[in-house]
Amino acid sequence: MDALLTTLKRRNTVLYWFGLFNLLGCLVCAGLALTTTQQILGLNAFIKPAKFFISIALFSWTMAWFTGLLPQRRKVAVYSWVIVTTLTFEMLIITGQAALGKLSHFNVTSFVDARLFDVMGLAITVLTIWTGYIGYLFFNLTSAAIQPGYLWGIRLGILLFVIFAFEGFLMALRLSHTVGAADGGPGLPVLNWSVRYGDLRVAHFFGMHALQLLPLLGYYVTRRPFQIIALATVYFLGVSFLLMQALAGRPLLSWL
Numbered sequence: 001m002d003a004l005l006t007t008l009k010r011r012n013t014v015l016y017w018f019g020l021f022n023l024l025g026c027l028v029c030a031g032l033a034l035t036t037t038q039q040i041l042g043l044n045a046f047i048k049p050a051k052f053f054i055s056i057a058l059f060s061w062t063m064a065w066f067t068g069l070l071p072q073r074r075k076v077a078v079y080s081w082v083i084v085t086t087l088t089f090e091m092l093i094i095t096g097q098a099a100l101g102k103l104s105h106f107n108v109t110s111f112v113d114a115r116l117f118d119v120m121g122l123a124i125t126v127l128t129i130w131t132g133y134i135g136y137l138f139f140n141l142t143s144a145a146i147q148p149g150y151l152w153g154i155r156l157g158i159l160l161f162v163i164f165a166f167e168g169f170l171m172a173l174r175l176s177h178t179v180g181a182a183d184g185g186p187g188l189p190v191l192n193w194s195v196r197y198g199d200l201r202v203a204h205f206f207g208m209h210a211l212q213l214l215p216l217l218g219y220y221v222t223r224r225p226f227q228i229i230a231l232a233t234v235y236f237l238g239v240s241f242l243l244m245q246a247l248a249g250r251p252l253l254s255w256l
Contacts, residue, residue, distance in 0.1 A: 153218020
């Protein structure tokens with residue numbers, strides 16, 4: 001683990017420390033969730049910020065690892081600070097609204113709440129477009145030092161991340177993530193995805209975590225580019241099926 005963290009820090013110091021900061025934020029919010037009674041939609045208000053903090057830590061460290069492979073150091077430096085800036089704004093709003101007992105996403109009940117939601121949307125748009133550009137740099141990258149399957153895993157992982165990150169705009173347009181009922185109600189443990197209705201967060205989650213899964217498959221499982229391309233195609237179709245299922249109002253486990 002020490003060697004892994006040392007390599008991560010060497011590849012991208014800014015995102016290494018930002019990942020640690022978000023891990024600390026997750027621990028603080030987890031502590032608040034255990035010691036406070038503030039609730040939003042039937043759940044402790046600080047559970048959502050805790051999940052976002054851990055997700056951002058994973059994203060930051062993933063991109064720190066990947067961007068260390070790129071030769072365009074100035075562009076990587078700019079992108080690193082785009083991540084820090086946009087996601088800091090995101091977490092300030094999410095955590096601040098939680099402390100006030102308010103929804104952060106889809107909250108347009110007042111002028112201030114609506115503008116905060118707009119700022120979040122703008123921040124994520126900028127971040128996603130920049131991440132797409134980093135993916136473009138990887139599609140143009142040729143290096144004999146990088147295993148071809150691994151390189152294609154990174155390329156396709158970023159591509160699917162961008163596609164399903166933009167699925168968030170579908171939820172924003174609907175002002176909800178649940179299809180067939182209002183947000184809230186019974187959900188799966190920890191993830192809280194609806195067990196009764198369609199939930200757009202399912203495809204959003206699995207699509208964005210292609211960012212980690214496909215490179216791992218490309219590095220440890222496949223040996224040739226066509227193999228990881230085939231796996232990525234199947235994965236994309238599977239996540240698209242989850243999206244269609246949610247839009248039809250069916251919960252994740254309805255097909256079992």
